[in-house]
Amino acid sequence: MTRQARRARGALLRAGRKVFEDKGYYGARVADVAAEAGMAVGSFYTYFDSKEALFREVLIEVEDEVYGELSPAGPQPEDPRARIHQTNLLYFTAFQRNVGFWRAVEESALTNPDARRVLAERRRYYRGRTRRALARWQDRGLIGDDLDLDFAAAALGAMTERCAYLWFIFGDPVAPDEAATKITDLWLTTLGLPG
Amino acid sequence: MTRQARRARGALLRAGRKVFEDKGYYGARVADVAAEAGMAVGSFYTYFDSKEALFREVLIEVEDEVYGELSPAGPQPEDPRARIHQTNLLYFTAFQRNVGFWRAVEESALTNPDARRVLAERRRYYRGRTRRALARWQDRGLIGDDLDLDFAAAALGAMTERCAYLWFIFGDPVAPDEAATKITDLWLTTLGLPG
Amino acid sequence: MTRQARRARGALLRAGRKVFEDKGYYGARVADVAAEAGMAVGSFYTYFDSKEALFREVLIEVEDEVYGELSPAGPQPEDPRARIHQTNLLYFTAFQRNVGFWRAVEESALTNPDARRVLAERRRYYRGRTRRALARWQDRGLIGDDLDLDFAAAALGAMTERCAYLWFIFGDPVAPDEAATKITDLWLTTLGLPG
Amino acid sequence: MTRQARRARGALLRAGRKVFEDKGYYGARVADVAAEAGMAVGSFYTYFDSKEALFREVLIEVEDEVYGELSPAGPQPEDPRARIHQTNLLYFTAFQRNVGFWRAVEESALTNPDARRVLAERRRYYRGRTRRALARWQDRGLIGDDLDLDFAAAALGAMTERCAYLWFIFGDPVAPDEAATKITDLWLTTLGLPG
DNA sequence: CATGAATGAGCATTCATTCAT
DNA sequence: GATGAATGAATGCTCATTCAT
Known part of the structure; x- marks a missing residue:
């Protein structure tokens, strides 16, 4: 995994944590996570298989x-x-x-x-x-x-x-x-x- | 409330209980409840304002x-x-x-x-x-x-x-x-x- | 048409006028009209073929x-x-x-x-x-x-x-x-x- | 907004115009508009917040x-x-x-x-x-x-x-x-x- | 790999009208 | 004839996931 990939993954993990905290499991939307991480929705699926995997x-x-x-x-x-x-x-x-x-x-x-x-x-x-x-x-x-x-x-x-x-x-x-x-x-x- | 109404309400309550049991709160769909009660979807709303009210x-x-x-x-x-x-x-x-x-x-x-x-x-x-x-x-x-x-x-x-x-x-x-x-x-x- | 029928019809007409005034054509619901006339929904259809007929x-x-x-x-x-x-x-x-x-x-x-x-x-x-x-x-x-x-x-x-x-x-x-x-x-x- | 986005938005605007023309404001359904534009319903909401916004x-x-x-x-x-x-x-x-x-x-x-x-x-x-x-x-x-x-x-x-x-x-x-x-x-x- | 648009099944709710009682 | 419950098609909108660019 490249340096950049690691960074993106990390950003998504951090963003996910925040969004799950704020909105709960059902309330969290993948789009929210991507936005919070400053990435496109599609990129989310480069690093995680699903919302649940995240x-x-x-x-x-x-x-x-x-x-x-x-x-x-x-x-x-x-x-x-x-x-x-x-x-x-x-x-x-x-x-x-x-x-x-x-x-x-x-x-x-x-x-x-x-x-x-x-x-x-x-x-x-x-x-x-x-x-x-x-x-x-x-x-x-x-x-x-x-x-x-x-x-x-x-x-x-x-x-x-x-x-x-x-x-x-x-x-x-x-x-x-x-x-x-x-x-x-x-x-x-x-x-x-x-x- | 007529006899029939009481029966229908009761059927929906029973059905709701079963569906909530089986599928959980989020998983339960109003259509499931109505079907389980053997009624049309619309009838649900004759007796309850919303899934949450049920x-x-x-x-x-x-x-x-x-x-x-x-x-x-x-x-x-x-x-x-x-x-x-x-x-x-x-x-x-x-x-x-x-x-x-x-x-x-x-x-x-x-x-x-x-x-x-x-x-x-x-x-x-x-x-x-x-x-x-x-x-x-x-x-x-x-x-x-x-x-x-x-x-x-x-x-x-x-x-x-x-x-x-x-x-x-x-x-x-x-x-x-x-x-x-x-x-x-x-x-x-x-x-x-x-x- | 009996005396009673005439009265019911009249009540529905009056109610309809009020409801159309208050809610507009699309906003008016047959149930509103019946309620305003103090009658059951079903009775509406005894006197009028449809909302539009009213x-x-x-x-x-x-x-x-x-x-x-x-x-x-x-x-x-x-x-x-x-x-x-x-x-x-x-x-x-x-x-x-x-x-x-x-x-x-x-x-x-x-x-x-x-x-x-x-x-x-x-x-x-x-x-x-x-x-x-x-x-x-x-x-x-x-x-x-x-x-x-x-x-x-x-x-x-x-x-x-x-x-x-x-x-x-x-x-x-x-x-x-x-x-x-x-x-x-x-x-x-x-x-x-x-x- | 990308070239493709502009095209899709334009298609929806054109489709919306046609559907509103044909069916009026109340008669127009979002699904009609999407179909007329050759798109899925969901795509409509990528470009417009609601039927009214369109x-x-x-x-x-x-x-x-x-x-x-x-x-x-x-x-x-x-x-x-x-x-x-x-x-x-x-x-x-x-x-x-x-x-x-x-x-x-x-x-x-x-x-x-x-x-x-x-x-x-x-x-x-x-x-x-x-x-x-x-x-x-x-x-x-x-x-x-x-x-x-x-x-x-x-x-x-x-x-x-x-x-x-x-x-x-x-x-x-x-x-x-x-x-x-x-x-x-x-x-x-x-x-x-x-x- | 990144992007972000496309997808479409899914769902709660409404309401004119019918019909059993 | 009166009642009001039953019906179910209709509809706007959501969102996880896919995929073309």
Whole structure:
């Protein structure tokens, strides 16, 4: 791929992200994306097979970006509260920054198996991370042995996800740190971790 | 409204529910609904102002039905585990029965403020019910005084909702009673209620 | 036709006139007419074959009414100025009172040969009246022998008609008496009648 | 705009003119226009926002064409009869050539303020031209000082317009030169100009 | 490769008229 | 005869995708 091709592709990806954010998945028109990228409609199809293909790529791009944000470089705090709070705060911050795009993602996921797959993978990944942390804390005796770690990781993730959805997409905007603190408290209670 | 009119309206509501279930909110076409009801397109507009108006009515209808199912006639069990389990089981059962329609609801809620409002009201209602139950258990000393009941009710509701979404809409179908049991366990853990 | 039938017909005619006035020929819907008459849509077709048939009848009714107004009972003034002024004043007054309906008439006449025929007859009639008056004045030597009476009657009628159209339908409303006075002056000039 | 775009736009304008002529404003369907232009429906909307926008443009085009025809290049005859006759003849000729389209214009003007505005401007323009000619002749003593030039210009214009309407749109076709001669005679009489 | 015009199936909605009750 | 529901053709407009230049 030439230098120019890469640039055009990049422009379309950026434009797509903006348009999906602004208008949602169904509301976004290929013509809007091309216009936003300063290109002709036809050129869009040089780089992407369809609107849906673009969406998939934007989704991956955003995923990667968020992945980076949620996986800070330094050493993770070993203290459960600090660790959970950090993760939740990062999650809510990233969620809020991309709130428009997540709306589009939810929209498309209901229809589009591809988007669903991407989301499922992401969920699996974070659930795995959570489960491993829980396992460590269980090994250290911080969490009771009777807790089904897999299920707890899934359900707590679902709770966090849905709260983000309700607060940032549906409801009145909430400040991310307040949100993170409250959710973290609940995680701790649920896990029986000392406050 | 004549007998015949009531029948036709009912047929359209039923047809609409089915079509929304099958094709989602965007995918549903007025012509599909009319055909499913065995009527001409024009007749649709005798009873509903628009596709969206039909959706609103179907939504309310389904809401009412689910409301009835979730509010069983007999006396509620006072034992927290029994009570929570009953509620969750009813919720998952009702959710699964209408899974296709809930997908359409989620779809439309992302775009349509009306659907959003209906959902928000429903959530407020169930959250209130939950909070009152928690308050009773707190009064009886079953739940610690330090728990923020409002927030707990909201977050546990969000968790349940999202789990239903992930299991029944997104993921591999799960048996409602298994789902209810696992979720109930988690509620109990979170609330610090004796298993 | 029974007493009741006559009443229903009358109600529909009145309603039709109002609706055509308010919404124009194309804008009028049969349902509007029925509603305005306080009847069911189906009943409309008991009394009229079509929307167009109703229009035709309303047109004739209005024609007759205007005909009555433009043919005052008493003796006509023999003085040309007085006579012309009276006619023009009556014409503009009647025109203005029915301005909404005339708009509908113009609308339908462009499409509907029936309306065209009614209008053509009306024009023929008034032209005849005018021509006879002119002939009388020519006999009395008030108008030059060289004037083509047929053509003058037609053209002056056209002028009056179009002025009414431009003033009352298109343009800023004009007071009928001012309009009549100015138009009358022009008739007199054209006919070479002493001011 | 590329060469091809210009061609397509032109084809649609031509097609639109023809369809409006044949079917009138309400009768014209976008699909007819596209078919007449040998294009797909969608292409219509590449060039025009709506049926009404097309009409506006066709109207302006025809206006310009007629304007050109009615403003002959050479020096205007100073002799009133010759001048008036020339103008009327050109007017009737142009009117008759576009008779179908004028019908559509009258139709739309009754509903569409835009068309009304265009017509009002045209009328203002021609009235101004007429008034200036009359003023010159008044200065030269050919027309009496007591004539209200503004009103005479308006009313004579109205007469000519309506006669064209009645002859060419409504009634039996009349030969333009005969029409022009008769109308010219009447103008001269009205203005008191020597035959 | 870029361009942007061409395509045409798709869709919500309207309304005169018919017809079963 | 009255009612008002049923009908379905009609229509303007959209937009993802194709393709000639």
